[in-house]
Amino acid sequence: MADQRPVSGDLAHPANRGRLCVKGANLHETTNSEGNLHHPRVLGSRVSWDRALDEVTGAIRQAMFQHGPGSVAFYLSGQLLTEDYYVANKLAKGFIGTPHVDTNSRLCMSSAVAAHKRAFGEDVVPGCYEDLELADLLVLAGSNTAWNHPVLYQRMKAAGRPGRRVVVIDPRRTATAELADLHLAIRPGTDTTLFNGLLVWLADAGAVDGAYVDAHCSGFDETLVSARARAFAPENVAEACDIPVDDVVSFYRWFTETPRTVTAFSQGINQSVVGTDNGNAIINCHLATGRVGKPGASPLSLTGQPNAMGGREVGGLANTLAAHLDYDIPGAREAVAEFWGTDRLPQAPGYKAVDLFDAVHRGEIKVLWIMGTNPAVSLPQSRRVREAMSRCPVVIVSDCVSHTDTTALADILLPARGWGEKDGTVTNSERCISRQRAFRPPTGEARADWQILAEVGRRLGYEKAFAWSSPAAVFREHARLSALNNDGIRRFNLSGLADLADEAYDQLAPVQWPITTGQPEGSKRLFGDGRYSTLDGRACFIPVQATASGQAVVSPGQMRLNTGRIRDQWHTMTRTGRAPRLVQHRPEPFVDIHPLDLSARGIREGDLVSLTAENGGVFTGRVRAEPGQRQGEVFVPIHWSHQFTGEGLASALITPVTDPFSGQPDSKNGLVTVTSLSARWHARLLRHREASRGWQADYHTLVPQHHCNTWYLAGKQPEDWHRTITRWLGGAPDLVLEDSAAGTFRAARIRHGQLDGVLLVARDASHLPDTAWLASLFDGRELSRQERRGLLSARSVETEDIGAVVCSCFGVGEKQIAAAIGAGAGTVEALGEKLRCGTNCGSCTPELKAAIEKHRLSSAPV
Numbered sequence: 001m002a003d004q005r006p007v008s009g010d011l012a013h014p015a016n017r018g019r020l021c022v023k024g025a026n027l028h029e030t031t032n033s034e035g036n037l038h039h040p041r042v043l044g045s046r047v048s049w050d051r052a053l054d055e056v057t058g059a060i061r062q063a064m065f066q067h068g069p070g071s072v073a074f075y076l077s078g079q080l081l082t083e084d085y086y087v088a089n090k091l092a093k094g095f096i097g098t099p100h101v102d103t104n105s106r107l108c109m110s111s112a113v114a115a116h117k118r119a120f121g122e123d124v125v126p127g128c129y130e131d132l133e134l135a136d137l138l139v140l141a142g143s144n145t146a147w148n149h150p151v152l153y154q155r156m157k158a159a160g161r162p163g164r165r166v167v168v169i170d171p172r173r174t175a176t177a178e179l180a181d182l183h184l185a186i187r188p189g190t191d192t193t194l195f196n197g198l199l200v201w202l203a204d205a206g207a208v209d210g211a212y213v214d215a216h217c218s219g220f221d222e223t224l225v226s227a228r229a230r231a232f233a234p235e236n237v238a239e240a241c242d243i244p245v246d247d248v249v250s251f252y253r254w255f256t257e258t259p260r261t262v263t264a265f266s267q268g269i270n271q272s273v274v275g276t277d278n279g280n281a282i283i284n285c286h287l288a289t290g291r292v293g294k295p296g297a298s299p300l301s302l303t304g305q306p307n308a309m310g311g312r313e314v315g316g317l318a319n320t321l322a323a324h325l326d327y328d329i330p331g332a333r334e335a336v337a338e339f340w341g342t343d344r345l346p347q348a349p350g351y352k353a354v355d356l357f358d359a360v361h362r363g364e365i366k367v368l369w370i371m372g373t374n375p376a377v378s379l380p381q382s383r384r385v386r387e388a389m390s391r392c393p394v395v396i397v398s399d400c401v402s403h404t405d406t407t408a409l410a411d412i413l414l415p416a417r418g419w420g421e422k423d424g425t426v427t428n429s430e431r432c433i434s435r436q437r438a439f440r441p442p443t444g445e446a447r448a449d450w451q452i453l454a455e456v457g458r459r460l461g462y463e464k465a466f467a468w469s470s471p472a473a474v475f476r477e478h479a480r481l482s483a484l485n486n487d488g489i490r491r492f493n494l495s496g497l498a499d500l501a502d503e504a505y506d507q508l509a510p511v512q513w514p515i516t517t518g519q520p521e522g523s524k525r526l527f528g529d530g531r532y533s534t535l536d537g538r539a540c541f542i543p544v545q546a547t548a549s550g551q552a553v554v555s556p557g558q559m560r561l562n563t564g565r566i567r568d569q570w571h572t573m574t575r576t577g578r579a580p581r582l583v584q585h586r587p588e589p590f591v592d593i594h595p596l597d598l599s600a601r602g603i604r605e606g607d608l609v610s611l612t613a614e615n616g617g618v619f620t621g622r623v624r625a626e627p628g629q630r631q632g633e634v635f636v637p638i639h640w641s642h643q644f645t646g647e648g649l650a651s652a653l654i655t656p657v658t659d660p661f662s663g664q665p666d667s668k669n670g671l672v673t674v675t676s677l678s679a680r681w682h683a684r685l686l687r688h689r690e691a692s693r694g695w696q697a698d699y700h701t702l703v704p705q706h707h708c709n710t711w712y713l714a715g716k717q718p719e720d721w722h723r724t725i726t727r728w729l730g731g732a733p734d735l736v737l738e739d740s741a742a743g744t745f746r747a748a749r750i751r752h753g754q755l756d757g758v759l760l761v762a763r764d765a766s767h768l769p770d771t772a773w774l775a776s777l778f779d780g781r782e783l784s785r786q787e788r789r790g791l792l793s794a795r796s797v798e799t800e801d802i803g804a805v806v807c808s809c810f811g812v813g814e815k816q817i818a819a820a821i822g823a824g825a826g827t828v829e830a831l832g833e834k835l836r837c838g839t840n841c842g843s844c845t846p847e848l849k850a851a852i853e854k855h856r857l858s859s860a861p862v
């Protein structure tokens, strides 16, 4: 059962100052160990750690011996701690000797990494979060900050003041656009055009900081010539980006006249075949105006995972070696080899994620060790990824959760300690290192990832190299390595922490790197003095191309696909999917479509549709009419996996094409055809948690509740409910209500006086009742007579139907909000006072505003 203690933020932490997002605030619902992996397993059977580790080392040794070190591969994650990551990288590259170590950050940050390296000579984020508050112009490119970085969004919002402007660049009108003075709903994939055009505009307006460019940059002239050659007058830009020319001009003017400008960018920029160019197109404009690493003036890549940055520090990406030392830096390989005391370091970079799984598919990789990521769901063309894994002779998966789409394909399963159980450090987008501390006992026999890896290193015969006894010891070694051959050009430097005592490590306060003996308090901003990490100290302008797959031809009947995140779920839902409060905001996989596209296709809101990609991938979800979509484009969430639904995986629809520099897949971009599922019936089936699946349906989604599971079901063929009901409910029903003319059927089963199962069927999904009250009856209570009477109408006289939950922090529903607005609560603040909604994490305020606006429009005199 969930631990009921509420979670609170750390008031002293510089990044959030105690604020939490809705997922953080509901963490207590996800820390129950039900569903966690408790013991190691080999081929499905529980084994001892000793046996499991023998299997792991045996498989690695055999592959190395028979096929060479390159037949072993690691696929890591930005959700590991830095210490875990460091040990994995050292084991793989240093001692097994395989270059094939990559991470899910390839799908996330690698384009930003590549852009930083091209421009600055090193993967460095020059700015910090405070800049988001100091900026007079905030440009949010390809980032739905309101939902995905809600704490930063709240900071930006609170920093609003007269004259501060916000521009949001996103094909969709998202919750973030609520903060925007200007929303540029560009055609997907046209960001380079927009920023190339800006560079030309800056030059023509005389807004280029010539002195800065001359003193600190190279490549400006070629870059400008290349941008001009593509004739980027605002009219061209407007046409290519499919936005009004006045909006282009407003954006360009504001950028020109605002020295304190921050451009924050995220997955709409990175996850593209031109992701690296996108990043450089942005950075070019900042370099041209000298706005890098200055208070309130910088490009700012927003990372996603808690430790995406830590992975970049240790060298978790296949094309890096360790500690910002790359294979192509002269002398780096030799220095790292000497530092580690090994002669096994690979000669050249290994496969990046998409290529890695291709190599697995070809049979080149004999042992694949996956840690802290769920590639069967998150990599493009997920069906082929699963096929690759099932072909691989030995798949090792370290995870905290027993049932995921990836653990289902593991030969060896290792239980890893998760959040709250493990100890170490993480680094955020602004280079700030924070301690993560264990505060609860581990689940079952779970071990920390670094311990598992170190033990394998020792069993492979490298006792000395893997002898650490604490994460603090690993951290010190990592810090020492960062200082190796570091003459100050390489900014990543933790030498000031290399001798950190255990107690000091335990108490380490958040601190931003570089942290050197000369600057032990860390560094907020970098490159503000115009000196970069290149050999000549100059930043590089990079000419960028102007077209992306965003302009690929959409055939008649096809729609362009966009994918992304929702407010209350984290990735593949292995944790947030277990929290009943968090599943209520969007309980099912969905498809956002513009209302005009719906009417043109004869589809209605609430219908089930299937999207089919050319690669055969299918996604089935519930239609939402979304006026914020561009016409011709659909948006689907990335979160659902086979653990929760049938065909509802966004990545099934994505073709694995990648950016040529970063190898990051084009995950925001697909082409699909839309067909209605033509369901003849829709149902809700509520069963107690342990009940096995007795039902069959063409569509299903599991919606976990506190005391039961609710299945959303639909079928294309009529059912004989009287025949199937016994199987579906696990026994004969006690109450049945049918109206065959109306197509409704309802039945309930009661055992020992307690509710055991309920089925509600309707021809139209919108005719199904709200099931919150029914779900609450599964708490083990003996049903009263009144409750029994209410069962088939699905409501008790006393309970209020609150509608879909809008504020997950306080469980406030759509219908309550509408009623409060009707009764005069005309502002977000008034709603907060009345219902508490929006007063905690604040991430529902855009939806509250939209509800107020909707009421205003509907009650306005015609």
Ligand SMILES: Nc1nc2c(c(=O)[nH]1)N[C@H]1C(S)=C(S)[C@@H](COP(=O)(O)OP(=O)(O)OC[C@H]3O[C@@H](n4cnc5c(=O)[nH]c(N)nc54)[C@H](O)[C@@H]3O)O[C@H]1N2
Pocket: 108, 141, 142, 143, 144, 145, 147, 148, 149, 169, 170, 171, 172, 174, 187, 188, 189, 190, 191, 266, 267, 268, 269, 303, 304, 305, 550, 562, 563, 564, 565, 566, 567, 568, 569, 570, 571, 668
């Ligand atoms: N609630 C929640 N928060 C999260 C996560 C989560 O799973 N759930 N995950 C975390 C992680 S790992 C990450 S990486 C971040 C990601 O954070 P974001 O990058 O904000 O997340 P996304 O929703 O994937 O994509 C952002 C936006 O890019 C837009 N976009 C698509 N194509 C284009 C384009 O061609 N140009 C532009 N300019 N925009 C485009 C999409 O419409 C979308 O609104 O979120 C982090 N925070």
Ligand SMILES: Nc1nc2c(c(=O)[nH]1)N[C@H]1C(S)=C(S)[C@@H](COP(=O)(O)OP(=O)(O)OC[C@H]3O[C@@H](n4cnc5c(=O)[nH]c(N)nc54)[C@H](O)[C@@H]3O)O[C@H]1N2
Pocket: 077, 079, 080, 081, 104, 105, 107, 108, 109, 267, 271, 304, 305, 371, 372, 373, 374, 375, 377, 378, 379, 398, 399, 400, 401, 404, 416, 417, 418, 419, 449, 563, 564, 565, 570, 571, 572, 573, 574, 575, 638, 650, 651, 654, 667, 668
């Ligand atoms: N189409 C499309 N695809 C995308 C994206 C998109 O926007 N569109 N976004 C991409 C991005 S930015 C990202 S970051 C990825 C995310 O995709 P994934 O990384 O695949 O997703 P998660 O659900 O975060 O998987 C983390 C796994 O690690 C486990 N875990 C958690 N903590 C630990 C730990 O401490 N140790 C170990 N060993 N395991 C742990 C969890 O239980 C879970 O199974 O998806 C990418 N894929």
Ligand SMILES: [Mo]
Pocket: 107, 108, 109, 304, 305
């Ligand atoms: Mo990410």
